[in-house]
Amino acid sequence: MPHRPAEAEHIRHCPRCAATSLSWHSTKNFHCNACGFTLFLNVAAAVGVIIECRGKILFGVRRNNPGKGMLDLPGGFVDPEETAEECAGREVLEETGIKIPAGSYFMSLPNSYLYRDITYSTLDLVLTVRLDEFPAMQAADDLIELLWVDRDEVDPEQIAFPSLREAVRSYLLQPAVPLL
Ligand SMILES: [Zn+2]
Structure with a gap:
């Protein structure tokens, strides 16, 4: 999770399945490795x-x-x-x-x-x-x-x-x- 931005410190669980295995592909979106949920934190x-x-x-x-x-x-x-x-x-x-x-x-x-x-x-x-x-x-x-x-x-x-x-x-x- 090298891309997790400081402002996303609070995002530790997947909003869909609550797993903690999140991958940050950039500073503005993450992907849940357990269920595939992806969320963009847009401007x-x-x-x-x-x-x-x-x-x-x-x-x-x-x-x-x-x-x-x-x-x-x-x-x-x-x-x-x-x-x-x-x-x-x-x-x-x-x-x-x-x-x-x-x-x-x-x-x-x-x-x-x-x-x-x-x-x-x-x-x-x-x-x-x-x-x-x-x-x-x-x-x-x-x-x-x-x-x-x-x-x-x-x-x-x-x-x-x-x-x-x-x-x-x-x-x-x-x-x-x-x-x-
Ligand atoms: Zn999930």
């Missing part, structure tokens, strides 16, 4: 949304670990049969109450998400949305507070995840769109 797709309005970026404060109390972009894991754009709309609505227009694809970055002792590998798809008017909003779900932060005052080090930190840094390198 999970997640979405983060950079919402800009009048020179300010919307951040949420995380309710839970990982990154409890740190800044985050609205977003979350993509559901089965959902597009990244649909996920963005759903997650932003759930976490902020804001109905956003369709977002634009910006970039993707790999991330690791440690939740209850299990590390999930994700691919964070970052979308951007521009609003002309500040919307009514209410923090909910994974976020306890929402903050509009001036582009000039964003401190990426306050953002919980390295992937979204990097995305926000890249986004801020772009010139601000002039106000209408």
